[in-house]
Amino acid sequence: MISIKDLKKRFGDNEVLKDIDIEIQDGEVVSLIGSSGSGKSTLLRCINLLETPTSGEIYIDGINILDKSVDLNKLRQNVGMVFQQFNLFPNMSVIENIKLAPKKIRKMSDEKATKMAMKLLRDVGLADKADAMPKQLSGGQKQRVAIARALAMEPKIMLFDEPTSALDPEMIGEVLDVISKVAKKGITMIIVTHEMKFARDISDRILFLDKGRIIENGTPEEVMDHPKTERVKRFFEKH
Ligand SMILES: Nc1ncnc2c1ncn2[C@@H]1O[C@H](COP(=O)(O)OP(=O)(O)OP(=O)(O)O)[C@@H](O)[C@H]1O
């Protein structure tokens, strides 16, 4: 589903991603782990072209997304992203937030968009908040709406960048539960997270990024319990 070859990303003299090679199969759930500044967000942002790679190739569903003829809107329909900060539109109700892109980009009728939005809100446990404004929601509720909004495009791939890092501890569980539910639907996912127990439970595979290189790539047991490198061993002793 995702194939990355020799990916490099530089900001000025700072080479943030170095020779990244990754293959992710359809339906796989992959956690991306690494210290602050290792390049995790930059890698996710390259996959939906919020950043332009310096060199390399990224194929999604067989299509080279760095090809100039690729339709960015279409790419972003296929690749949903959820950020640490929820980025809801503050002046729109919860349901309008979810309906916006399906109506505008997928040209869905209002009736159909409403039906779908209500189903998604039920899935994330927020059907009663359809007409609330974002500022009336808790952080955990906002993030669940943000996930529902991303799912409204029926993406093939979901990228999560530290989706619980901005939340109060008591709200983390409800958001992780929703992400686990999404994983069970068979959507291909890449999750950047510091929640190690969650990563272990949900992931088919763990990638460990260190200074812009993937230094470990294996099952949670392989990477977390039997790391090959001193670097990763030390990391998991502390986390
Ligand atoms: N737009 C940008 N311009 C210049 N440098 C950037 C930009 N975005 C990221 N960087 C640099 O790239 C490096 C990697 O940043 P990135 O945000 O990808 O790390 P991260 O692994 O997501 O860290 P964290 O865990 O703190 O979120 C850092 O040195 C950062 O300063």
Ligand SMILES: [Mg+2]
């Ligand atoms: Mg980051």
